[in-house]
Every structure is written in structure tokens, then in C-alpha cells.
Amino acid sequence: MEDLDGQHHRIIVEPQSKIAKAIATLPIERTVMWRRDSNGYPVIKDIVSAANRDAIILHSRGSELAENDACIRCVSDMGPFLGCVADQNSSPPMGYGACSNCIWGAHPDRCSLSKFN
Ligand SMILES: [Zn+2]
Ligand SMILES: [Zn+2]
Numbered sequence: 001m002e003d004l005d006g007q008h009h010r011i012i013v014e015p016q017s018k019i020a021k022a023i024a025t026l027p028i029e030r031t032v033m034w035r036r037d038s039n040g041y042p043v044i045k046d047i048v049s050a051a052n053r054d055a056i057i058l059h060s061r062g063s064e065l066a067e068n069d070a071c072i073r074c075v076s077d078m079g080p081f082l083g084c085v086a087d088q089n090s091s092p093p094m095g096y097g098a099c100s101n102c103i104w105g106a107h108p109d110r111c112s113l114s115k116f117n
Contacts, residue, residue, distance in 0.1 A: 001032045001056070002042055015057045016050035019094045023087060026061045033082040045080045051106035055081075059100035063088040065113075071099050072112040080104055086113055 001011045008031045015024045034042035047053060062085040065071075070084035079101020086100070087093040092115075095108030102111035 001060075002034055002044070004044055006042075013047070013053050013056045016054050017094070019087070019090055020054035020057045022090060023061050023094060024057050026089075028060050029062070030060060030064065030083075030085075032056055032059050035077065035080055035082055043080065049106065052104055054094070055100040055104035058087055058094055058103060059083075059085045062086055062094075062100060065099070071102065073110065074099060074101050084113075 001009055003009050013024075015021045034044050037043050045052070047056065059081050065084045065086060067075075071086075073079055074084035079099075081101055081104070084099045084101065086097055087095070088097075095103045095111065096115040098108030098111035098114035102108050102114070108114050
């Protein structure tokens with residue numbers, strides 16, 4: 001996980017949902033990187049909710065979508081993380097296929113990738 005000093009640190013994030021617990025057993029695929037502000041600095045968020053924790057688990061271990069396949073909110077630079085990452089392994093997938101950025105705000109239904117829609 002990217003930290004204030006620009007270094008990457010391993011942090012322990014406790015998954016909340018059953019599906020996040022399963023995803024947490026998968027190998028870490030990427031460092032969680034925060035979205036940049038207009039000066040290029042990472043906008044580091046506090047991890048305060050179960051949805052936040054599950055989103056981090058998914059972002060570190062899910063499947064990253066190509067720019068053309070990313071959800072509408074990620075393409076619009078919404079959500080805390082760089083990149084659009086969704087669960088393409090579980091059945092049904094976490095958040096019905098919503099990406100980690102949309103799951104972070106506890107609104108997987110707003111994700112254009114989600115099968116809620
Ligand atoms: Zn997305
Ligand atoms: Zn999304």
C-alpha cells in the first residue's frame with residue numbers, strides 16, 4: 001500500500017465480507033496506489049469502514065481492467081484508487097462485479113460494471 005512518504009508498505013487489512021475473506025487468501029497482485037491530486041500528490045484516505053477494507057482487499061488482488069473496459073466512475077477519476085479493479089474469479093463476484101473504487105464508497109450498485117444494473 002502506498003504511504004505518505006511515497007514508499008510502499010505492507011499493511012494488514014481485515015476483510016469484512018465472506019467474499020472479501022476468500023479474496024484475501026489470493027496472492028497480492030499489485031500495490032494499492034492512491035489517485036493523484038492536481039499537483040500529482042497521492043490523495044491518501046483513512047480506512048474507516050468495512051467497505052473501505054473490502055475495497056482494498058479487492059484492489060490488491062482482483063483483475064485490473066484495461067482503460068477501455070474501466071467503469072464510468074473510474075474513467076471520470078472518481079474513487080480513491082488508481083486503476084479499475086474488479087473481481088473476475090468468484091461466483092457471484094464481489095459487489096456483483098463492481099470495481100474496488102465503487103465498493104470503497106459502499107455503492108457497488110453505482111458501478112457500470114456491476115450486474116446490479
Ligand atoms: Zn472502476
Ligand atoms: Zn466502478
